Amino acid sequence: MTHYPFFMTRRKIEVPEIWDFVFTDSQVSLDEIELSGLRYTDHLPVPGCYDACEKFAGKKGIGVYRTFFHSSSHEALRLSVGAMGLACRILCDAREIGTSRLPFTPMKFDFNVEPGRHELLIAVDNRCDDKNIPQFQLNCDFYVYGGIYRSLELMEQPGFRFERVTVRTLDYENGTVELIFRFGGDIPAETVVEVAFDQGGFKNFELAVSESEARLQLHVPGHKTWSPEQPDLHLLYCRMPGDAICERFGIREIRVEGPHILLNGKNLKLLGFNRHEHHPDFGYAVPGAVQVNDLMLMKDLGCNFIRGSHYPQDQSFLDRCDECGMLVWEEGLAWGKNTPEQLLDPVFLKSQEENITAMIRESINHPSVILWGFLNECASWFEETRPCYEKLAALVRRLDPARPLSFAVVQSRNHRVFEYADVVAMNCYPGWYDTEDENIRPLDNIRPFIEDTLDYLANDPGSRGKPFIISEIGAAAIYGWHDRFHARWTEEYQADFHHEVCRTVCENERIAGVALWMFCDTRTGMQGRILSRPRGYNNKGVFDEYRRPKEASKTMRSFWGNA
Numbered sequence: 001m002t003h004y005p006f007f008m009t010r011r012k013i014e015v016p017e018i019w020d021f022v023f024t025d026s027q028v029s030l031d032e033i034e035l036s037g038l039r040y041t042d043h044l045p046v047p048g049c050y051d052a053c054e055k056f057a058g059k060k061g062i063g064v065y066r067t068f069f070h071s072s073s074h075e076a077l078r079l080s081v082g083a084m085g086l087a088c089r090i091l092c093d094a095r096e097i098g099t100s101r102l103p104f105t106p107m108k109f110d111f112n113v114e115p116g117r118h119e120l121l122i123a124v125d126n127r128c129d130d131k132n133i134p135q136f137q138l139n140c141d142f143y144v145y146g147g148i149y150r151s152l153e154l155m156e157q158p159g160f161r162f163e164r165v166t167v168r169t170l171d172y173e174n175g176t177v178e179l180i181f182r183f184g185g186d187i188p189a190e191t192v193v194e195v196a197f198d199q200g201g202f203k204n205f206e207l208a209v210s211e212s213e214a215r216l217q218l219h220v221p222g223h224k225t226w227s228p229e230q231p232d233l234h235l236l237y238c239r240m241p242g243d244a245i246c247e248r249f250g251i252r253e254i255r256v257e258g259p260h261i262l263l264n265g266k267n268l269k270l271l272g273f274n275r276h277e278h279h280p281d282f283g284y285a286v287p288g289a290v291q292v293n294d295l296m297l298m299k300d301l302g303c304n305f306i307r308g309s310h311y312p313q314d315q316s317f318l319d320r321c322d323e324c325g326m327l328v329w330e331e332g333l334a335w336g337k338n339t340p341e342q343l344l345d346p347v348f349l350k351s352q353e354e355n356i357t358a359m360i361r362e363s364i365n366h367p368s369v370i371l372w373g374f375l376n377e378c379a380s381w382f383e384e385t386r387p388c389y390e391k392l393a394a395l396v397r398r399l400d401p402a403r404p405l406s407f408a409v410v411q412s413r414n415h416r417v418f419e420y421a422d423v424v425a426m427n428c429y430p431g432w433y434d435t436e437d438e439n440i441r442p443l444d445n446i447r448p449f450i451e452d453t454l455d456y457l458a459n460d461p462g463s464r465g466k467p468f469i470i471s472e473i474g475a476a477a478i479y480g481w482h483d484r485f486h487a488r489w490t491e492e493y494q495a496d497f498h499h500e501v502c503r504t505v506c507e508n509e510r511i512a513g514v515a516l517w518m519f520c521d522t523r524t525g526m527q528g529r530i531l532s533r534p535r536g537y538n539n540k541g542v543f544d545e546y547r548r549p550k551e552a553s554k555t556m557r558s559f560w561g562n563a
C-alpha cells in the first residue's frame, strides 16, 4: 500500500502483486542456498506471509519469491520494503543487492540496472536463529511468520535527492515549524529548494547543506492544530531540479509535565489497546481494509490510544491513525530479554539500534505517534543492564527530541532504569497471572495491585513525579465461551475483569493512561506455553482474531464512550 511521503517526479516501476514462489524445508542455510535454477511451484501475494497460507501453514524453512520488471534505460533504482521476517537475501538478475536480518524493520536497497527485463528474487527464511537474529525468538508470545510483511516499492533513484523532510512543530499556537531536509546521493554544499504548503504557491530558499542536512524555519499559512478530536493535517511540497517530495504532517505539541502527558497544552488520558498487526488469514501482512476496520472498532469503543505492540508499525496504518486522530505508542522489536547476557549481546544491541533508527526515521512525521518505546519486558532490574537502557534512550532522544519515550517493564518491584524514561510504563496482570486460591476472588486483586504499584513508583527516585501508564493489563476469554459461574476463560470473566480495570483507571488521576492487553486474539508461539495458550492463540483480545466482539467490548464502550 502506498503511504507518505510521495516522490511525485520519480518513475515508479510496476511490480506485480502476485509473485512466483517456491518453499524449501531442506536444512540448507539462507547464506548457502542455491537460488538459481529453482522450479517455482506456486504463486503467492506480496506483501504476504507464506506460512499463513493453507499450503505452508506452520512450516519452517526458506520461501523464495520471484518476479520480473522492465527498465527502458540504464537506471539507478531503489527497492523499499516496509518490513519482512525473519531474514532475507535479495537478488536482481542473480546478483545480490541486499540482505537483512532485521524483522519488522523498514529497509531500502539501491542498485543499478541496464535496459531490459530483470528478474527480482527475494529469499526469506522463517527459522529462528537466536545467535544472529536475537530480537525475534521462538518463545515470543506472537508467532514468528515468514514473508514480506509490508509494502514493497521499486523506484527510480535520482542522483541528488530528498531522503526525507522532517517537519517539527516549534510553536503549535502560531503554526511555526522547522523543516529538516535529509538529502542523499551526490550532495552539494548549497542548494535551492522550492517549498509550498497545502494549496499555496512555491517559494525559493537557498540552503547550506551540512552532513547531508539543511534546516529551515517557516510559518504554515492558515495553520490548524492536530488533535484526536480535530485531526487536521497539512501537506508540504518540496522540489529541486531532478526530484520532488510531498510530506504530510500535523501541527501539535506533545510533552510531559509532572505526572501529566500534555497534547497542545491539554492533559491527556490515554485509553486504549495493545494491538498486534495480525490476522489469521494474512499473518502480519494485514490488508488496508482490515487496518481501517480495526481503527473503526476501537474508535467505536471510545478509544484514543494504541500501543503498537511489539514492533515498528506499518506506515499505511500510521497514515490512517493520523487521519482519524488515534494516538500511538510505537516501539522497537525486543521482547522478554530478561537476562543481562541477552540484553548485552552485541548482536542484539546492534539490532536494537538499527531497528529503532529505521522506525524513528520512517515515522517521524506522523502526528499520531506521541511516544517512542523499546525493550518490552526486558531485564530492567540489573545494575549491568542499565547502560543498555541509557544508550537506547540517548539514541531515541538524538533522533527525535520532540517526543517523550517509554518502555514497558514487568510487574515486579525492583527496577533500576526509570530515570531513562519520560513516561513510566508497567505491564500488570493482577486478576489473571496471580492466585489459584479458591478462597480469593482474583478480581479483588486488581485495584489493590494498581494502587500498590503507584505507591512503589512514588517512592522510586527514577519514576517519582512522572506520568504513569499501565502498558498492559488483561485476561483471556475464548470467544463464544459463556458460563453462569463467570469462570476464567469465559467472556463473562473477561468483561468483569475489564470493568474493574476501567473503573480503577478512570477514577485515579495518578494514572495517565492504559493500553489494555489486547485488541484482538493473536496467534502465538508455543515454546514454553503449550498449556497456557488454548487454540495456539493469545486469547486476551477483547475481539477475537476475526474481530468478532466479546462481552468485554461493551464494558469498554460504557466507560470510554463518554470519556
Ligand code: ADA
Pocket (backbone or CB within 6 Å): 141, 310, 376, 377, 427, 472, 517, 538, 540
Ligand atoms: C506480556 C507480554 C505480552 C503478552 C502478555 C501475556 O506482558 O508483553 O506480549 O505475552 O504478557 O499475554 O501474557
